[in-house]
Each structure stands twice: as structure tokens, then as C-alpha cells.
Amino acid sequence: MKHSNPIIAEMFDTQQFAETGHQLINLLAAHLEANITGPSKVLNWKMPSLEDSNWYAPLPHKSTINPHGLLEKLSQEILPNNLAIHHPRNMGHQVACPLPMAALCDLVASLTNQAMAVYEAGPSATMLERQVIRWLCALINESTWNNAGGVLTSGGAQANLTALLVARQVTTSKANPSSNIWKDGIAQQSALRILASEHAHYSVSRAAGLMGLGTDSVIKIATDKNGRLDLIALKNAHQTCLENKEIIIAVVANAGCTPTGSIDLLKTVGEFCQTHDLWFHVDGAHGASALLSGIHRKKLSGIELADSVVWDGHKLMYMPAAVSAVLFKNEQHSYAAFSQDASYLFQGDNHEDEAFNLSYRTLECTKRMMALKLWAAFSLYGTAGMGALVDEAFAKAITFAEKIQAQSDFVLLMKPETNIVCFRYLHDYSTQAQTNKHQSDIRQHIIESGAFHITQVDLHGVTWLRTTLMNPFTREQDLDELLGGVASASQAVLRMAE
Ligand SMILES: Cc1ncc(COP(=O)(O)O)c(C=O)c1O
16 A cells, blocks of 8 residues: 655555565675675774764655665665774674574564563564573573573663663662662662672773672672682672671673673582572673583583573674663562563553563663564574584684694683683783784774774783674684784884884
8 A cells, every 4th residue: 555645655665675685685685795705804994083074965855765775875885994803804892693594583583673662662682582581591401490581682781781780789788678779779778789790891880880889899800810700709798898897789690791701600609609508690791602512511500500591692602782681580589670560551450461461571661672683593503503613713812812822922811611712812911001002003903904803801901802703604714814924013013103
């Protein structure tokens, strides 16, 4: 049916949608193929301040392009100037090169726009989410997580915030049953603390800030030489809190910390939390996907002791961003984060039916149908297929680490436990500051050349080059050439400084 207003008729023209859609898919398939083959640059580096001026355009009051022009703009300007996420030499961030079928599901999510705040605003979207949550909980532990539940959120940062809100509500009402921090605020509370690995993602401190606790309420627990939370340091911090009459709302362990990918000794930390009746939160945004791997899931032994777990789909589950899960061993806890009335949304008296209205449990009101892509990936490939991606990534990290160790002018930070590898290139500088700057200069040189994408991280005053080997198309040859590229970049940087 065509609308009587020609401009609106064009906006909703289904034939144009189908024709442009077919062309778009062809364009994206060619883009994907070119990326995977990898002959072009991984990044077409341009100075952001200069590039910014190229993107200034007058506000269009009338149409400036047709759908063909849109496709042209995509193929000529937008796609070539983005980071080539599927490029074998893209080794920077912990961002998945998404499964193409999952990307198609995101198109469905966009067009059908299920609001999902309440069941009726996305019935199958809600059911898909509930199914995916059940699968993720079963992967943690089929028997001890059989009363578990949770929700999908737009990203791990929001998932961490949600888990910590729950932890705060549950622990403070346990300490003082007449208190309701959600309603009364934090003013009357004793000091609240979060004990978190020094490598905890910044979203943990940010959550503390957002919750009004202040970022200083996060006590950073030192890690050992393998980047894992040090139990003695945890015990000491716990003792200090007890002496100061502070309430610990959560202990946060990492299952794959951001800087090095190290996995904390979850069983040890979990048992400590059980002994002392502490909320145990595992940030598995990066590494919980090791549960999909027959080879690597033992690294997460003890995750089942957690009260809450965060798990990102857009990392090692190879989903388009963003899709994360926040999971609670006791499903009832998932209602504790946002205990709020909104009668225009939630009208039922029947508590059981209300469980299908996901907004009770998320920060988001309108949220995207995030589960479809995960449901599709599990259904199409099974845990075997998804686990194979994890195995591939982790094995590549070990290969790369061995290559680094075999070269006398490189230092490896630690044997990788997941797929993050940190190293530095040695140069005969007298100060740490100079050597640090040299690593940053090398990285900048490499980024600007467009040959590779890598990142860097500062740990205890030392700068390391950091790679995240996510891409199943990264070959050994790419790893060898990265090391060669780092050495050449070092020479180039030194020459420029002369
Ligand atoms: C361990 C960890 N937690 C949380 C996050 C935040 O996740 P997101 O970027 O999905 O918000 C990250 C992001 O890299 C992470 O590495």
C-alpha cells in the first residue's frame, strides 16, 4: 500500500527496500571477502581533526542522495575509512569480527524494532532472550545454576552496573533488614566498599561513581605476576574493611581481565566469598566464552560459585555489538537492581506474568532485540562451533607468545591465558620513561601505516604493546610480519628522532 504523501510513500517503499537491500548485501559480502583476504590496509589512518572538517555538511532540508548514492557513499567513503574489523591484521581491541549470520539478525532487529520493555512490546523477542539466558546459565553450571536468570544489556559496562546495583541492594538489606537503599539513598548508610582486582575494567569504578558511592569506594586488590587477584591482598583488604566497619557490597574477580586477559582463581576467590558471606561477582565480559570450549572451560572452574556473572556476546561469542548478559545464580536477585513502579508499563497483579516484562530488570526501557543473533548462532553452529572460535583464538595467542619469546629483542609480559598477548620491543634506552615512549611511538607508527591494528596498555608504570587475537583469519604469517613490522617501526621512529 502506498501512502498519499509521495515523500512518505518513498520512505516506506518496500520494493526499494528489497532492491537496495539486495545490493547492500552484495556490497557487504564483497567488503567482507576483501577484508578477510586482507590485502588492503586494516586502517586508513587520517588525523581526526583534519578528517572532521571533511565531514562538515549543511543540514539537508531536501533529499541530497538517492539509495544508489547512499550505497556509493558507503562503498567509496564510509566502509573504506572504518577499521576493517574482519582483516586478519586487526589485532587491537576485544571486539568480535561478527558472524555474518548474526549481522543479518541485527537487520531483522532494526526493522522490526521490538521495544521489549514489556512482553507485549516484543513477545518472541522476550522469549528468545529468556531462552538465550537459560543457555548461558546452563553453560555456567547445569545443576547449581538451575534457578538462575538474568537479562541482556547493551554492553558489559551496563551489565556490571546492573550486577553491582543488585549486590548493593542485597548486601545492605542483609546487613540492615529495615534499609532500602534504592528508595532511601545512600546518605544514611555505613561506608560501602567494592573489592576489585586492580585490573578490573573501568566500568566497575564508573558503576561506583554512578551509584553515588564515589570511585574511591573501589578498593583495588593487587594481582600476582600472572595478573591474577592476589588472595593475601584480598584477605587484608577484607580485614581492613571489617576493622573500619565498612560494608563490602561485592568482590569483583575477572574472567579475562582487560589488560592481559588473565583469569582470576575463581574457585579460591569464590570459596573465600562463601566463607565470609560476600557477594561474588565475576566480570567475564571477555573470557566467560571459554565456557564454550571443551579445552578451556576448566580455566573458569569456580565461576559457578558466583552470585553474578557478566558475559559479553560481542567479544568471544562473535556477535555484532552490543549484546551482553548479566546473570544471577538466584534469579530473584535480578529484580533487586531497579525496584521501581511504572504503572504505565507494568499493570499486572500476577507476579508470574510480570516476570516476562524485562524492564523490571534493566536500566534500559526500550531495548534492542539482542537475543535473536545469539539464538541464531547457537542454533546454527551449536556450542561446538562457537567453542571452536574460542579454541582458535586462544591457540593463536600461544603461538604468538612463543614467537615473541623466540626473538631476543622482544619481551613477553606473560604466557597468555586467553587471547590477549602483551609484549614490548627492546631498545637500549636508559630510562623507563624513554622505553615506554618508544613503545607508544612504535604503535602510533604502525597504526598510521595502516598495516596492523594493535593497542597498548600501561601496567605498573610500564607500557606494553597489546594484541587481542580474535580473528580466525589471522595467519602465522601475519604474526611473523607484525613482529617484523614492530622492529621496522622502531627503526623508523629512531630515524625520525635524529
Ligand atoms: C573485562 C571487561 N569488562 C567490561 C567491559 C565493558 O564491556 P562493554 O564494552 O561491552 O561495555 C570490558 C570491555 O572491554 C571488559 O574487557
